[in-house]
Amino acid sequence: xxxxxxxxxxxxxxxxxxxxxxxxxxxxxxxxxxxxxxxxxxxxxxxxxxxxxxxxxxxxxxxxxxxxxxxxxxxxxxxxxxxxxxxxxxxxxxxxxxxxxxxxxxxxxxxxxxxxxxxxxxxxxxxxxxxxxxxxxxxxxxxxxxxxxxxxxxxxxxxxxxxxxxxxxxxxxxxxxxxxxxxxxxxxxxxxxxxxxxxxxxxxxxxxxxxxxxxxxxxxxxxxxxxxxxxxxxxxxxxxxxxxxxxxxxxxxxxxxxxxxxxxxxxxxxxxxxxxxxxxxxxxxxxxxxxxxxxxxxxxxxxxxxxxxxxxxxxxxxxxxxxxxxxxxxxxxxxxxxxxxxxxxxxxxxxxxxxxxxxxxxxxxxxxxxxxxxxxxxxxxxxxxxxxxxxxxxxxxxxxxxxx
Amino acid sequence: xxxxxxxxxxxxxxxxxxxxxxxxxxxxxxxxxxxxxxxxxxxxxxxxxxxxxxxxxxxxxxxxxxxxxxxxxxxxxxxxxxxxxxxxxxxxxxxxxxxxxxxxxxxxxxxxxxxxxxxxxxxxxxxxxxxxxxxxxxxxxxxxxxxxxxxxxxxxxxxxxxxxxxxxxxxxxxxxxxxxxxxxxxxxxxxxxxxxxxxxxxxxxxxxxxxxxxxxxxxxxxxxxxxxxxxxxxxxxxxxxxxxxxxxxxxxxxxxxxxxxxxxxxxxxxxxxxxxxxxxxxxxxxxxxxxxxxxxxxxx
Numbered sequence: 001x002x003x004x005x006x007x008x009x010x011x012x013x014x015x016x017x018x019x020x021x022x023x024x025x026x027x028x029x030x031x032x033x034x035x036x037x038x039x040x041x042x043x044x045x046x047x048x049x050x051x052x053x054x055x056x057x058x059x060x061x062x063x064x065x066x067x068x069x070x071x072x073x074x075x076x077x078x079x080x081x082x083x084x085x086x087x088x089x090x091x092x093x094x095x096x097x098x099x100x101x102x103x104x105x106x107x108x109x110x111x112x113x114x115x116x117x118x119x120x121x122x123x124x125x126x127x128x129x130x131x132x133x134x135x136x137x138x139x140x141x142x143x144x145x146x147x148x149x150x151x152x153x154x155x156x157x158x159x160x161x162x163x164x165x166x167x168x169x170x171x172x173x174x175x176x177x178x179x180x181x182x183x184x185x186x187x188x189x190x191x192x193x194x195x196x197x198x199x200x201x202x203x204x205x206x207x208x209x210x211x212x213x214x215x216x217x218x219x220x221x222x223x224x225x226x227x228x229x230x231x232x233x234x235x236x237x238x239x240x241x242x243x244x245x246x247x248x249x250x251x252x253x254x255x256x257x258x259x260x261x262x263x264x265x266x267x268x269x270x271x272x273x274x275x276x277x278x279x280x281x282x283x284x285x286x287x288x289x290x291x292x293x294x295x296x297x298x299x300x301x302x303x304x305x306x307x308x309x310x311x312x313x314x315x316x317x318x319x320x321x322x323x324x325x326x327x328x329x330x331x332x333x334x335x336x337x338x339x340x341x342x343x344x345x346x347x348x349x350x351x352x353x354x355x356x357x358x359x360x361x362x363x364x365x366x367x368x369x370x371x372x373x374x375x376x377x378x379x380x381x382x383x384x385x386x387x388x389x390x391x392x393x394x395x396x397x398x399x400x401x402x403x404x
Numbered sequence: 405x406x407x408x409x410x411x412x413x414x415x416x417x418x419x420x421x422x423x424x425x426x427x428x429x430x431x432x433x434x435x436x437x438x439x440x441x442x443x444x445x446x447x448x449x450x451x452x453x454x455x456x457x458x459x460x461x462x463x464x465x466x467x468x469x470x471x472x473x474x475x476x477x478x479x480x481x482x483x484x485x486x487x488x489x490x491x492x493x494x495x496x497x498x499x500x501x502x503x504x505x506x507x508x509x510x511x512x513x514x515x516x517x518x519x520x521x522x523x524x525x526x527x528x529x530x531x532x533x534x535x536x537x538x539x540x541x542x543x544x545x546x547x548x549x550x551x552x553x554x555x556x557x558x559x560x561x562x563x564x565x566x567x568x569x570x571x572x573x574x575x576x577x578x579x580x581x582x583x584x585x586x587x588x589x590x591x592x593x594x595x596x597x598x599x600x601x602x603x604x605x606x607x608x609x610x611x612x613x614x615x616x617x618x619x620x621x622x623x624x625x626x627x628x629x630x631x632x633x634x635x636x637x638x639x640x641x642x643x644x645x646x647x648x649x650x651x652x653x654x655x656x657x658x659x660x661x662x663x664x665x666x667x668x669x670x671x672x673x674x675x676x677x678x679x680x681x682x683x684x685x686x687x688x689x690x691x692x693x694x695x696x697x698x699x700x701x702x703x704x
Binding site: 019022023024026027028030031032034037038039045064137139141186187189190193194196197198200201202204205208209212325326329332336365366368369371372373374375376378379380383 | 438439453455456457463478482494498501502506507509512515517518520521523524525531639640643674675677684688689692
């Protein structure tokens with residue numbers, strides 16, 4: 001009987017709401033001011049928690065009933081395939097998007113262009129981390145370390161030797177890739193969760209060294225007056241530089257998409273995916289585990305290093321505070337939100353996670369809270385991400401019979 | 405020699421706190437093989453709850469002893485409740501999911517709890533009320549260790565004793581050990597595995613809350629961010645001792661605490677946290693099973 005069901009569901013939601021009121025009572029309701037020696041009782045929050053708890057527990061169980069949560073990663077059809085199955089329409093859409101991207105700085109202000117440049121940087125960072133986490137299945141929580149390595153390579157080489165942007169760009173990438181191999185080598189034997197913690201530790205070590213080794217990196221005050229990228233030896237004005245870096249990033253994104261896309265279906269890319277699915281079976285098939293893992297680390301780190309150089313050139317000032325664990329968490333959220341292993345998903349994830357908080361400035365302080373909620377909800381309800389990566393599939397279309 | 409003894413005791417105190425947090429990691433890992441990334445946040449919530457309760461009570465003029473007891477009990481109860489809720493919401497739906505999923509959801513939970521406390525309370529450092537009085541008989545040893553060190557060491561010893569008793573002799577302790585050995589088999593002999601897992605989270609969270617309250621009273625200030633570093637370090641300690649092993653977690657914590665104390669005392673205090681992370685990386689490379697851990701063979 002539906003009426004009875006509804007009653008039971010309401011009762012359960014009520015219990016959940018009461019539990020959350022109890023749970024959040026000391027932190028949400030009580031606030032002590034020890035200077036004025038008064039206690040503020042914020043009863044409004046309690047009402048709010050109760051209502052939210054009631055509503056979301058009802059909603060949550062309704063969704064849970066509709067689908068089985070916690071399904072394996074990588075299942076489900078690709079949305080891109082579902083929505084526009086015709087490759088012709090997809091091509092037209094991509095060309096339109098490109099035109100929009102090229103025209104963007106002409107249409108919008110330089111402030112918007114700067115934000116868009118940041119989003120594009122995160123697209124490349126996401127694509128780089130996607131190689132390590134999405135394809136090879138190695139959970140890297142210290143990805144920001146490579147980003148820092150790239151940024152500091154440019155900052156220091158520019159500061160000491162006045163090397164230009166274009167000279168350092170490949171060097172920064174290579175140094176970061178070297179660090180990737182350095183980190184990758186010792187952690188090869190570790191399983192998923194240990195690997196996560198070691199990479200996290202590695203990221204923190206890099207940041208702490210940058211912060212404390214004053215003679216090398218100028219400590220927490222950072223390095224300022226880094227040169228912007230030059231345009232064939234010309235000094236650019238600020239507006240022109242913003243434009244220039246935007247187009248530069250656009251080019252990098254396209255190159256990154258092209259390379260990562262080609263890699264995905266290459267021998268190496270398929271080896272990564274096989275490694276992610278089952279290490280032992282993978283070794284049994286004759287794939288060199290060491291080499292495959294190390295290339296994943298090196299290539300992932302390479303992109304982070306490149307973007308690090310661009311970041312240093314764009315902001316002209318860097319300090320260790322830009323390279324905290326939170327940054328790694330944001331990049332990881334981009335990959336997970338978009339759908340691990342899916343290029344289009346990563347692009348979408350980067351735009352959502354970077355642009356939304358920029359345009360919702362009023363809610364900026366809730367940004368990290370929302371990140372946390374998002375990660376948990378995604379894992380529970382849609383572990384494959386917004387856009388599940390599609391395996392390359394071949395469709396056999398029936399040719400028209402020549403006789404009829 | 406004088407300096408050495410001072411460092412030794414400060415390392416021991418650190419180690420005791422790490423042990424209280426590390427036990428939660430190791431117990432959870434032993435049972436469901438998950439690194440409970442949000443455990444450090446539970447510790448932070450324990451510290452905050454005890455801070456709020458203690459300040460409210462002291463404002464209303466309760467005597468110090470009652471305040472300490474009530475604040476400690478509240479910290480344990482609420483942290484336990486948070487531990488239970490986190491497991492229920494973020495980990496239980498993912499029991500059968502691939503390994504990475506619960507880990508990512510744990511990271512999400514950790515970020516969520518940190519920012520929840522930050523938004524609900526404050527982002528500033530809060531000075532923690534003085535809960536541990538100066539013990540009169542400690543004056544003679546004041547050069548080596550303070551009263552709070554003694555209180556921390558004794559409380560930790562008592563708590564460890566209670567934990568050992570629970571795990572060795574009570575019904576739920578036996579069920580926990582059985583589940584850790586083989587959860588399917590435990591289910592077959594009639595153990596409610598979900599309830600055992602919840603109990604493990606609650607016990608681990610309670611221990612972390614005691615650690616949070618003690619360290620906050622010892623150092624004198626708290627912040628919404630303290631759980632991150634403490635959590636990572638306690639995890640290091642658990643791995644050092646061999647994750648999944650309870651005596652290992654205690655041993656690892658003491659080793660880590662002493663190492664940190666001596667390294668900051670004799671080498672440099674700037675790199676305090678680097679030592680812990682370097683130690684973690686080194687152990688995982690050279691002895692992934694830890695000091696007391698069993699070697700794990702990978703099966704197809």
